[in-house]
Amino acid sequence: MSKNTELISKSLEKRHRSEKRFRFFGILGIGTAVIFLITILSSIFVEGKGAFKSTFIQLEINFDQEIIDPNKTNNPEEFKFANYKLLINDALKNYFPEVKDRKTFRDLSVFISSAAEQNLMKLAMENIEIIGESKKIWLLASSTIDVIHKNPQMENFLEEDRLINNIQMSWFNALKKNGDIKFGLNTNFLSNADSTEPEQAGILGSMLGSFFTLLVTLLLCFPVAVASGVFLEELAPKNKFTDFIEININNLAAVPSIIFGLLGLAIFLNVMHLPRSAPIVGGMVLALMTLPTIIISTRASLKAVPPSIREAAIGLGATKFQAVTHHVLPQSMPGILTGTIIGMSQALGESAPLLMIGMVAFIVDIPGSLTDSATVLPVQIYLWKSTAARGFVELTAAGIMVLLTFLVIMNSVAVFVRQKFEKKW
């Protein structure tokens, strides 16, 4: 062996060792990340899966004409003014005849959610023939009962820790023994907006709020950001002024998002008098926040396109603008879209700037347009998390599940779109 070969083989040993060490740390890092991810996801799933079912109680409801339609009009519109609470109370009294005094009865009446009254009204209005008849109906239980039903171990808790007293517990057990209590699909969660009652609160309102907000963000942000990226990178002369702009765009990308919220409050609400809590304003604020991200990724992907493509087009007599729009931009589209999706994902998860413009309000109505009051998914999660009632715990986790699902969907769309663009060789 020559002297050099010896030297090299000696140093090789060391180099191989350091490579192995690096590989070990890499695997360690990824392993830790995966464990954390699985822990977080599974704890969210375990906590949140309950939110997709709710408890129902079966009662024999007597659709008393005296109560529903005292004037005997047979006109469903008239049924709206009836007091359906009375029907439920009567049914409860029939079920538990031993409950006589008003105070004890109040403890019993909290079993049924107030949403059940709405359901009975709908039922009566849609089926007139039901008036005067008795029928067994599954009614939505209140959140308290739902919590007890979902956590059977609570029966053994001390009375004061249990949310319900011993008598209520015995009623609950009676219902259970008779098979008059069951789980059903929680349709409210995916079809309602927020509510003070956990069993009636839903995510649809904030989902649509997020959708409208992001729609505004995307429509404002994408064209403006791509156009500015193209202009700065390809067309603008390189001088002090454009350097200055470039530095400031990079700085903007690092500005804490809440500052954009303050800006939105000061300008969009106080000066321009746009509606408070509205997706259009939220979208504008998030667009400000997302602009620098997309501009920077646009410029980076434009830079990555080989200059020979530009030269080829310009050499053929294309204008600079044509060279960019025909060849450079399509080439850099995958990169631009990746940046856009990253920016939009950030915007979807953003809550701080939206608090500033009032999108944190308690909103019961599902937003139907860009100017309706609305809230967004992360703010809804925050709102539920900060509410004391026990029933909101699983809603919070379920809200996170919905938010994560949306993020996954958005990222898959990004992958799909990117592949579609890249397929053009």
Added chain:
Amino acid sequence: MKETVKIKSKKLNVFYGEKKALSNINLEIPERKVTSLIGPSGCGKSTFLRCLNRMNDSIEICKVEGQIFVDEQNIYEKNLDPVLLRARIGMVFQKPNPFPKSIFENVAYGPKIHGLANSGDELNNLVEVSLKKAGLYDEVKDRIDEPGTSLSGGQQQRLCIARAIAVSPEVILMDEPCSALDPIATAKIEELIDELSKNYTIVIVTHSMQQAARVSNQTAFFHMGSLIEVGKTEDVFSMPKEKKTQDYITGKIG
């Protein structure tokens, strides 16, 4: 036969920032002939070539003084549109640079942006003729919709030539078009240059003395930013007037 002059540079000086890349170049390029530019690396051949269709405009620090006349018109005049100029003076680059699109799209791009074809048929025809002129048609006629980047290096370079002639330029500039190619592909391109010189004025930069001798009618020797000698190719190679030219073609400087 009296040669007509197609391109004429007059007192041309080019700077990259502070650095002078070309000084006082006076060169006449005859019409429908092949002119080769030779010289050691860094002497300014590419710079000169890129001045001829104002490709240097896109280099921010590049400054051009003096005049270049194409058909008696100064192309550095204020109101001349460099885009139109580049349609008249096509360019083929050192490294083949087809667009990442189909072979057809590559050739059709120039005619499309300049509106040279009135119908789809006309465009198809134009693409076919251009590919034929570039000697590529038979090799690609069955895969015209495949990406241009899927061709071999030599085919890509001929595709770039087809792309350039599709806009019917008057002049074709080639910057070391064969430097990335093997001898067979090179021979094909040289044949093609010979063929094209019947209709086009060609200026070619090359590092190969043999290539210059084979394809060109006129040869210009550059050294350190100056034009040392220009003349009929046979004359420059057989009895150079300048000592530097002699040294370069015999391999003493390079």
